[in-house]
Amino acid sequence: MFLQQLINGITLGSTYALIALGYTLIFGVLNIVNMAHGEIFMFGAFIGLILATKFNMSIFSALLGAMVAGAVLGYLMERLALRPLRRRKVSELAPLISTIGVSIFLESLALRLFGPQAQSFPSIYAAQLFEVGGLKISAVQIIILAISFGLMVALRFWLAKTRLGKSIRATAENIETANLLGVDTQKVIVLTVMLASALGGGAGVLVGLAFNAIEPTMGITMGFKGLAVLILGGLGNITGAMVGGLLLGIAEIFSVAYGVSSYRDAVAFGFIILLLFLRPQGIFGSKEQQGGR
Amino acid sequence: MVTRSIKKKGIVSLFLMVLTVMVLGCSSEKSGNKGAASDGSTAKIGVVSYLTGAGAAYGESIRQGLELASDEVNAKGKVKLELIFEDSKGEKNEAINAVNKLIHKDNVLSLIGPTLSGEMFAVGPIVNQEGVPIMGTSLTVEGITEIGDYVFRNSLPDSAAIPQSVKKAKEKFNLKKVAIMYSDNNDLAVSGFKIFEKTLKEIGVEVIAVETFADKNTDFSAQLTKIATLNPDAIMVAGLYQEAALILKKAREIGITVPVVGNNGFNSPQLIKSAGNAADGAIVASPWFPGKDDAKVKSFIAAYKAKYKKEPDQFAAQAYDALQIMAIAIEKTGSVTDRQKLRDTLATVKDYSGVTGKFAFDEKRNPSMDVTVLVVKDGQFTELK
Numbered sequence: 079m080f081l082q083q084l085i086n087g088i089t090l091g092s093t094y095a096l097i098a099l100g101y102t103l104i105f106g107v108l109n110i111v112n113m114a115h116g117e118i119f120m121f122g123a124f125i126g127l128i129l130a131t132k133f134n135m136s137i138f139s140a141l142l143g144a145m146v147a148g149a150v151l152g153y154l155m156e157r158l159a160l161r162p163l164r165r166r167k168v169s170e171l172a173p174l175i176s177t178i179g180v181s182i183f184l185e186s187l188a189l190r191l192f193g194p195q196a197q198s199f200p201s202i203y204a205a206q207l208f209e210v211g212g213l214k215i216s217a218v219q220i221i222i223l224a225i226s227f228g229l230m231v232a233l234r235f236w237l238a239k240t241r242l243g244k245s246i247r248a249t250a251e252n253i254e255t256a257n258l259l260g261v262d263t264q265k266v267i268v269l270t271v272m273l274a275s276a277l278g279g280g281a282g283v284l285v286g287l288a289f290n291a292i293e294p295t296m297g298i299t300m301g302f303k304g305l306a307v308l309i310l311g312g313l314g315n316i317t318g319a320m321v322g323g324l325l326l327g328i329a330e331i332f333s334v335a336y337g338v339s340s341y342r343d344a345v346a347f348g349f350i351i352l353l354l355f356l357r358p359q360g361i362f363g364s365k366e367q368q369g370g371r
Numbered sequence: 372m373v374t375r376s377i378k379k380k381g382i383v384s385l386f387l388m389v390l391t392v393m394v395l396g397c398s399s400e401k402s403g404n405k406g407a408a409s410d411g412s413t414a415k416i417g418v419v420s421y422l423t424g425a426g427a428a429y430g431e432s433i434r435q436g437l438e439l440a441s442d443e444v445n446a447k448g449k450v451k452l453e454l455i456f457e458d459s460k461g462e463k464n465e466a467i468n469a470v471n472k473l474i475h476k477d478n479v480l481s482l483i484g485p486t487l488s489g490e491m492f493a494v495g496p497i498v499n500q501e502g503v504p505i506m507g508t509s510l511t512v513e514g515i516t517e518i519g520d521y522v523f524r525n526s527l528p529d530s531a532a533i534p535q536s537v538k539k540a541k542e543k544f545n546l547k548k549v550a551i552m553y554s555d556n557n558d559l560a561v562s563g564f565k566i567f568e569k570t571l572k573e574i575g576v577e578v579i580a581v582e583t584f585a586d587k588n589t590d591f592s593a594q595l596t597k598i599a600t601l602n603p604d605a606i607m608v609a610g611l612y613q614e615a616a617l618i619l620k621k622a623r624e625i626g627i628t629v630p631v632v633g634n635n636g637f638n639s640p641q642l643i644k645s646a647g648n649a650a651d652g653a654i655v656a657s658p659w660f661p662g663k664d665d666a667k668v669k670s671f672i673a674a675y676k677a678k679y680k681k682e683p684d685q686f687a688a689q690a691y692d693a694l695q696i697m698a699i700a701i702e703k704t705g706s707v708t709d710r711q712k713l714r715d716t717l718a719t720v721k722d723y724s725g726v727t728g729k730f731a732f733d734e735k736r737n738p739s740m741d742v743t744v745l746v747v748k749d750g751q752f753t754e755l756k
Binding site: 079082083086087089090189193194195196197198207214216289290291293295296299330331332334335338339340342343 | 422423424425427428555582583584585587589590592593594596597600613617620624625626641645
């Protein structure tokens, strides 16, 4: 039972990590908490569902389609809700509020377009179960875990070694200086937001597959969990998002398994508060980053 | 300076525009009101329903059941009904706003709804104080009609339905030990849990685990993994269909094959639609059974299917009956404005026979009616015999 619950915790945690990766990318570069990320995630789930059921696409092309849709939404958000504010040098809170606006808009739009009912993927995708020594794990869970770890490694490598990654990091360090040094920061910012949103859209499909309930308000709870992980792991830190997500998932599952299920969220978030007392900058956060711009 | 004055002018003109819109809006609404009021023969009935959000399937069915009943009543021509719908989104404060609007602005004769028991506990006292008769069509929690003399319901309380399904399940599957799961942030589910617990104690079935979840949760792996290791003979679940469907799916996925006895939340075709094969073995007691050999039931199903292209569920059937009962009472009073008289007449309704069977209000304005215990078999609700 302990091992099975650990697997449950890791799979739940890997979905949190997948969402937190998107938050952390945007925060790292723009220093903005993107409150619309949960809704882009929800839109991705719906787009994937429509591609898979209405257009009979395979689940991988549906995943790809959802990522493209996420990237498009991210581009639109950057152009319409973030860039105009950046030009005017407004208060740091303005982009936060503006992304909240985007999230409410997207949620209402989804209610109109897709209806309020919870929908699910046909069960053929989720039904495959592997049994290893009495432990049950579904194919989707393995895919989610593999994708989130894969993404973590790929993102880390890409940011550290490639030219574009370097310009993203330069922009994250200081936009003005990066500009002076010849980095096209506008392009870097658009790319980052699109990349994060594509990740969000893809996460939507995977989480939709794993839990099988896709509805317009699903972004809210998942969004909050992602935010908690962002803080827990350390703002803007990719490894932190990964580890933080897994920790939150395991904490939640174990508080049900070995405690009282009513206190599930209380235990999980109490644990985050405790960790933040010990390490205010998050598990992997560095102190210098806190000062920011 | 120049820019500032322009800005100021802009703000002033914007303000004026908003004002004009508001004034225009008000005046047009007023004239609309008058139009309806001057036509003295139409009874205005306000409906508060859960039309958008996670439980929208319930509200949608209720709306369709009411519309169908209203069409039939209006076609008969003895009384004219006008339904005014307001969406509560399943939230208490939205429901309060909705009844205030319906009572004070639309000046309705009576109210139908809201969809959830928690919402009724919020709006009931307000409506009762205003002296407006209100009838719940989907409220199953204890203590609803105790709110006041103006509060009615035609839905069977869980305290009458759940014990029947539990007893039947025990008889049929020889239950010795069971686990219970319920949503602890939902009034309906908490009350359902208490009734499950009480009934099980009475008939001598041991409860080996109680696990909770919350509305809108999607991951139930921890609770079900825990329950699976205890090997219960059945699982009792109190919650709404969305979570219930996910619980059924997960339970079957991790190899729990025992029957799952549900509360009123299981009473929706949506449960079967979302859970698919996993819904087989779900048990629920319902006054509504579409397979019943009854002319009224058959013609209702045919009319509903013709209008909405889908099968009616319990919520549609109960809403349909509720409006029919309301129409009978209005016809008897002969008035479309007298709320007091309508309340007194409603309380005496005794010999109505509707699609959910023979119906009468007891002295506490609760329904007395028969139930059928249903089990899902091959994706269909069938009678558990």
